[in-house]
Amino acid sequence: MVKRLKLTGLAVALGLVIAAPMARAETLADAMIGAYNTSGLLEQNRAVLRAADEDVAQAVSSLRPVISWSADATRQFGTTRSASTSNFIVPTVSNTVSASLIAELTLIDNGQNKLAIETAKEAVLATRQQLVSIEQQVLLSAVEAHLEVRRAIENVALRENNVRLITQELRAAQERFEVGEVTRTDTSLAEARLAAARSQLAAAQGALTVAREQYLAIVGRTPGALQPLRSLPQFPTSVDEAKAIAVRSHPQVKSVQHQVAASELNILRAEAAMKPTVRLSGRLTVTEGLDSDRFTRGGSIGLEAGGPIYQGGRLTSLVRQSMANRDSARGQLHQVIDQVSQNVGNAYAQFRIAQASLESSDRQVRAATVAFRGVREEAALGARTTLDVLNAEQELLNARSARISAQVDEGIAAYRVLSTLGRLTATDLKLNVQQYDPVSYYNLVKDGPIQKSQQGQQLDRVLKALGKN
Template identity: 90%
Template sequence: MAKRTKLAALAVALGLAVSASVAKAETLADAMIGAYNNSGLLEQNRAVLRAADEDVAQAVAALRPVISWSADATRQFGTTRSATTNNLILPTVSNTASASLIAELTIFDNGQGKLAIETAKEAVLGTRQSLVGIEQQVLLAAVEAFLEVRRAIENVALRENNVRLITQELRAARERFEVGEVTRTDTSLAEARLAAARSQLAAAQGALTIAREQYLAIVGRLPGALEPLRSLPNLPGSVESAKAIAVREHPQVKSVQHQVAAAELSILRAEAAMKPTVRLAGRLNVTEGLNTDRFTRGGSVGVEAGGPIYQGGRLTSLVRQAMANRDSSRGQLHQVIDQVSQNVGNAYAQLRIAQASLESTERQVRAATVAFRGVREEAALGARTTLDVLNAEQELLNARSARISAQVDESIAAYRVLSTLGRLTATDLRLNVQQYDPISYYNLVKDGPIQKSKQGQQLDRVLKSLGKN
């Protein structure tokens, strides 16, 4: 009874240990969350987006009054001669100080200012889509790093098992040699295979170390126990439907679409620059003599209008250049659409290849397992040699290794398909992360707040939270 109690307690302890290890195993989602939170590439491109947001603020500021000041202190000296001084040459010195306050406001510019704002907004929208594309790259890299570690771990386990099996075969061969059932050649073959298996194990362990370092670089920490994938992502049933989704939703396509829109607006801006503008200008001046009691104070307010007459063909060249850039953006859009569609087709082809390979390796493993068991039993009866057993074991090892690679390749290919659709994002995958909100910073700066305003103070707090101050 006491022995049964001890065995039961041991079983419970082992069960709890297994449960704890399973509970602590990292999932693929954990790896992607780590990559999302620790990616320097994402941080870099978020800063690029914030810089693009500031272009909108600068375009808005161009339509507001511009107030500036200037000041100077002047010392004038020289000599003078006149009849009042009996034609004597006398030195003259005067010290003056002046200050000016200047204000300017563009009243009418044929829409150049508003077009500049709209162009900057299109650039912001395009940059946001580029950031989504970077996010996809980061998450796909996390997927590949996770699965490569899984591949390496399983290969190491497979190689370790192979070393154990060949060690057993070598032990059996030596026992049979001692009783005269086999020759020295059989034991030498087993020894050679064992040495090769140990070499392959060392290579697999090295590959695991490399995969762990890659995981550390992408996810931000070394991998622990990794949980196998439970399922693959849901994908469209046909390549054509997937291509239609990618053309509509892929961030690269959307980014170039905004570039085309910005190029269209640039043409209108270039045409507006050929027309006159009207500005309201005001100035206040104060000038005082430092060594006299003389001073002047005054100001001016006026409306100024002006426009180009002849600039050597520069303005018309700018219009033509804007049109050429628009045509270039349109051509780029066509290329991107074609490339995205091709990438979808290629990703589906790789997925089908991996699935077919997995199905074949499953059959290969089943057949090799049956063959290995049969050869080993026949060798025990003396109908097979040690070399036959070693060859059958090697066939089984190769089949299992191929199955591991096919399983990993299928998973990677599935997530690559998801990436080509534009759906490998934290939002689409519902990752438990604090997602970066590109709109919040834009809303703070789009109206060009000054530092001392309430909105400017709020912006300062945001920048400090980002670690930029």
């Protein structure tokens, strides 16, 4: 009977455990997902990209007919004298209204408009790569925020344990003082160390508060229980191989490459502007007199050709300016490639420093632990003083603190390596997020849809959805 009751109680307890919601500790991936979904910086640069997409639509419109209307109402008044009025001065008044429908189409522009479209497309591609760079920046900030909170939490736990240990040492010193084994100096040393430990604990708690606020600003929520970093991301072991990858695929390099392409096209546009253009124009006009039976209706259609002869050197100056901008973009590309390569080398160096520091701190912790235990046992036998115990405990504390920092530094350095390679993105990390598609909006606007069209209505729905975010 007793055994049955015990089994029943165990089953109930297990049922309660299963039914209770288990709080899942947040992972590093959770922090990056939160930052990706809530980053105002990402939203800002997505809007910048959409604005660049609209430049393509505006350039496309230059190849299409431009249809406009105009209307006016005119009142003419004055006086007249003629034989028909028997040489008397007679006032005259007439009121007319007219309306015109005007259409214009550029037939020949030597490729200026098409080059403008291609230039806008290159600008879009460059802006897309800039958005990828911002995404990497946001995700790296999330990594740093997560690991800094972990560092602060572990430092607080370490300082709390330090306060407990020194409190025990103080209590032991006071007991030994009461029986005459030690002097007042020993208890005073322990009291001083305890005051310093409490001060360091308060500083660690303040650092944790700061780290939590930083996490809230970047991830969009306050941190709960955080899982430690279980594994490091994979990347090439060779620095030279990593540099070659970064030069090919880093978004900053790709962005400047598109800027160079756009500057090359701008030279062609400036040269085309020096050549003649041909336009087709048409006009339909209706005029009606309000105080007479006068009514006219007519229209016109014609070709217009023209080109520059002399503009004070402005056009040739624009060509030279475009060439200078092209040379500047090329120079910037070389600088960016050098900077990216240097960043890769620096990131690998920092990662290896963090690894070496972690290995050294592991050995330091093991040795300091053995030393502290030995000194404490010797002090219990009277072979060591309270100061010896406090010093050994401080050495162990420093070793553990160094190990915590080395672990965090190694994790941050590893993700910085990924960032320098251009691989710290939601796609590369396979984050479980609804990724922003830069192509979808571009496909809606690239043909310059009008508001009444089906594509224009679909675009309105997209804009409304964006406005709610």
